Amino acid sequence: MELNYDFFYKWAKQYLKLNLDSYKEKQLQRRIATVMKNTGAATLEEYALEIQRNPAIKQRFLDYITINVTDFFRNQDIFEEFEEQLVQQLAPKFSDLKIWSAACSIGSEPYSMAMMLDKHGIATREKILATDIDETILKRAKEGIYSEIEMKNIRATDWVDYFDLAEKTYYLSPAIKQKVRFKKHDLIADPYPDKCHVILCRNVTIYFKNDVKDEMYRKFSEALVPGGLFFTGATETIYDPKAYGLRKISSFIYEKEHRC
Known part of the structure; x- marks a missing residue:
């Protein structure tokens, strides 16, 4: 089934205030299809309803599309x-x-x-x-507040100087x-x-x-x-x-x- 991206782009602009027209098209559509599939939705119309109903699904979509990936002192x-x-x-x-x-x-x-x-x-x-x-x-x-894996680039001296550690969780x-x-x-x-x-x-x-x-x-x-x-x-x-x-x-x- 062909997905209705025109509908979804317009809906995202209105409901999420997110301008998907600015993203590289093929790359973006692959990402949308992947994250939609994980919810069980068969169409983008169904997926839009799921995003509206479920805050967790909405957040997963935003995380996946807006690329919330980073590290301390990255590269x-x-x-x-x-x-x-x-x-x-x-x-x-x-x-x-x-x-x-x-x-x-x-x-x-x-x-x-x-x-x-x-x-x-x-x-x-x-x-x-x-x-x-x-x-x-x-x-x-x-x-x-950060997990152990999110601290991978932090030097040991910086852990001591700038973080408190409690149960494998780091508090800046x-x-x-x-x-x-x-x-x-x-x-x-x-x-x-x-x-x-x-x-x-x-x-x-x-x-x-x-x-x-x-x-x-x-x-x-x-x-x-x-x-x-x-x-x-x-x-x-x-x-x-x-x-x-x-x-x-x-x-x-x-x-x-x-x-x-």
């Missing part, structure tokens, strides 16, 4: 390159940093930033802004939690913050169509101050950074160019 070698750039090049140029972690999922990325800044004694202008489209995920991120210290502010944000529909010194958006743009991705890169660049850093994921490459006013300075790290 450690790349993160160490970013840390070096931030500590040695960026921080000396600006007295107070404004940092935005876009599509932050369960909070691992902004909390990684907060721990990094704390270790190096780097000040921020305000709390790190961490955003995501999924309000349920944001609620979990605010709690700062209040001192680090208070350095991050969480907010719902749609990268497609909502305005971007401005005057950022650092933007992290990692392994996200690969799921969107090229025209949507281009618009995101343009808006990320506009959100940065000249000399600010844009940190992407290990699955992403900006092939023509100059088109967005950026220049590549390291693996998956781009700097906003200074205008003449």
Whole structure:
């Protein structure tokens, strides 16, 4: 049976405020069909009703479609390159940093930033802004509670300094939690913050169509101050950074160019 994706896209926009038209079509439809099959629904009309009736099914759909996958210090070698750039090049140029972690999922990325800044004694202008489209995920991120497997990239010294352990559950210290502010944000529909010194958006743009991705890169660049850093994921490459006013300075790290 052919699935009615036109219906589902319109329904998702109205009911979930989710613009599925922006995602890569074949990839997205495979994901929708897979997660729908696990509920026993035979059609997308039935699946839409199940999402409306059952909060757990709704959350599984959002998790699967909006890609809530992340780690602390994800891709450690790349993160160490970013840390070096931030500590040695960026921080000396600006007295107070404004940092935005876009599509932050369960909070691992902004909390990684907060721990990094704390270790190096780097000040921020305000709390790190961490955003995501999924309000349920944001609620979990605010709690700062993680399982053993989610801690796989955390060094033993950081466990001691920044987490309390109880029954194989890790509780992030209040001192680090208070350095991050969480907010719902749609990268497609909502305005971007401005005057950022650092933007992290990692392994996200690969799921969107090229025209949507281009618009995101343009808006990320506009959100940065000249000399600010844009940190992407290990699955992403900006092939023509100059088109967005950026220049590549390291693996998956781009700097906003200074205008003449």
